[in-house]
Amino acid sequence: MIITRPRDWTRITDNLASIDAKGVFLMGCGQCATVAHTGGEKEVLQTKAVLEQAGYTVTGWAVGEVTCHLGGTKLESRKHHEDIEAADAVLVLACGAGVQTVADAVSKPVFPGLESVFLGNVIRHGVFEERCQMCGDCVLDLTAGICPVTTCPKGLLNGPCGGMWDGKCEVLQDRECAHVRIQRRLKEQGRGGTLGVLPPKDFSTKLKPGAVNLRDKKGGDRP
Amino acid sequence: MSRFREALECGEFVVTSEVAPPLGTDLSAMRRAVETIGPHCHALNVTDNQGATLHLSSLAASRVVLEMGYEPIFQQTCRDRNRLALQSDLLAAWTLGLRNLLAVTGDDPRSGDHPHAKGVFDLDSTQLATIAAGMNGGHDMLGRELDGATDFFIGGAMFPEAEPWDIQLVRAQRKVEAGMRFFQTQAIFDMAKLERAVEALRPMGVKVIAGVLLLRSPRVIDFINRRLAGLMVPEHIADRIRGADDVAEESIALATEQVREIRQIADGVHIMSLGLDSAVGRILETKDS
Ligand code: SF4
Ligand code: SF4
Numbered sequence: 415m416i417i418t419r420p421r422d423w424t425r426i427t428d429n430l431a432s433i434d435a436k437g438v439f440l441m442g443c444g445q446c447a448t449v450a451h452t453g454g455e456k457e458v459l460q461t462k463a464v465l466e467q468a469g470y471t472v473t474g475w476a477v478g479e480v481t482c483h484l485g486g487t488k489l490e491s492r493k494h495h496e497d498i499e500a501a502d503a504v505l506v507l508a509c510g511a512g513v514q515t516v517a518d519a520v521s522k523p524v525f526p527g528l529e530s531v532f533l534g535n536v537i538r539h540g541v542f543e544e545r546c547q548m549c550g551d552c553v554l555d556l557t558a559g560i561c562p563v564t565t566c567p568k569g570l571l572n573g574p575c576g577g578m579w580d581g582k583c584e585v586l587q588d589r590e591c592a593h594v595r596i597q598r599r600l601k602e603q604g605r606g607g608t609l610g611v612l613p614p615k616d617f618s619t620k621l622k623p624g625a626v627n628l629r630d631k632k633g634g635d636r637p
Numbered sequence: 638m639s640r641f642r643e644a645l646e647c648g649e650f651v652v653t654s655e656v657a658p659p660l661g662t663d664l665s666a667m668r669r670a671v672e673t674i675g676p677h678c679h680a681l682n683v684t685d686n687q688g689a690t691l692h693l694s695s696l697a698a699s700r701v702v703l704e705m706g707y708e709p710i711f712q713q714t715c716r717d718r719n720r721l722a723l724q725s726d727l728l729a730a731w732t733l734g735l736r737n738l739l740a741v742t743g744d745d746p747r748s749g750d751h752p753h754a755k756g757v758f759d760l761d762s763t764q765l766a767t768i769a770a771g772m773n774g775g776h777d778m779l780g781r782e783l784d785g786a787t788d789f790f791i792g793g794a795m796f797p798e799a800e801p802w803d804i805q806l807v808r809a810q811r812k813v814e815a816g817m818r819f820f821q822t823q824a825i826f827d828m829a830k831l832e833r834a835v836e837a838l839r840p841m842g843v844k845v846i847a848g849v850l851l852l853r854s855p856r857v858i859d860f861i862n863r864r865l866a867g868l869m870v871p872e873h874i875a876d877r878i879r880g881a882d883d884v885a886e887e888s889i890a891l892a893t894e895q896v897r898e899i900r901q902i903a904d905g906v907h908i909m910s911l912g913l914d915s916a917v918g919r920i921l922e923t924k925d926s
Binding site for chain 1: 716720741742744745747748756758759760761762763764767778794795796799800801804805807808811814815823869
């Protein structure tokens, strides 16, 4: 899921002040931002209270089912048409994809209420870790299911680097070196010799902006 | 051919040390350092934004060392340049007369003076060595023929004291397969571990140049121990330095003993003097010092 964190409050109020906004409509997200406790119903209502305390009028609020879904978000905005029209701005408590979807669905100025930080694994309730950067050229087959692109702070395919000490990472010293973990797991699985020198990565698979259209060629690139 | 390479390949015990280019355009301090330590060394490493902090480029500074009549080891880190820039600088280095290359990963920008920089790491040191070796064979990383090849003497870094050793050893082997012919190690404090490394690596056809770091002040010890998470400077050595009446003198005495031991074990020594350049001659016990 997409991990978000609250955006610096003064940046939000500066944004609202920049267009002299007094009335605000709030939009949350029922998916990732709800799980991340940043843009679910609870957080939307908390934000509403804070805004009102600061003298803003909250004209209405909604929590879109999947705010990054354009069709759903258009539908949701239509339901709240009057409240949105009454507002000067829409503040979105969702990831950047959700913010842009809302911006496409409504005509009012839209501002981000969260910072989008990474694609996260939910380790347990409230604990998230970045394990994949969606590089489009996955090497997990060779690295025993541990991603060096993401979990090695330098993103090295071949490691450990010269800073590894006692199995620990040089950059994040409280963590194990990703390459030590990879080598150990490969060994445990009897695949010790399978990881030679990995060649330079193909970064063209990650060129921006990514786009997939399953309607093309009757189902996209799948075999 | 590089004199440094010749010496190593003849089995001579080599001495290297390092100089840092300036933060700015005034090269006089670097020149003074080169004049002081150069005469004791077969080659001098010229660092590349060491510690992820901004300095004049290793490429230009290596050329300065060469023009002063000494042999540079051009250091290239993977932190600041992508594969296009790295290859382009390799070609430039060769045309500038630089013959020795040290391919290293580089410290993360988070630990340097530009913590907001994007660490490039388009390649890692092994991949960089592979590419440099390819250029020696007359082609770029895509296999296209070069209009004029290189013939670098390629080396890398290794850390004989870092555990787990089995993983370090495999790593070193891959680096040799990639074309590295010499290793310059990080500071050695445990000679038994150096011996273990040399014994394992020599049969692979790679030379091991052991690092000696001048522990010129207790602050240096604290810095190393803090930055490297583990206890890199063993207690007995730290105590010896901290308890000395004249810390600088004691560190020189210690380094001198280490060099003597390393002469019996490795193929060379790499002195990191941390600015105490005038001590390098004494540490090496060369006649004219
Ligand atoms: S290699 Fe890592 S970043 Fe790339 S797709 Fe696989 S898990 Fe994700
Ligand atoms: S110690 Fe390991 S995980 Fe950390 S930066 Fe180096 S190679 Fe990557």
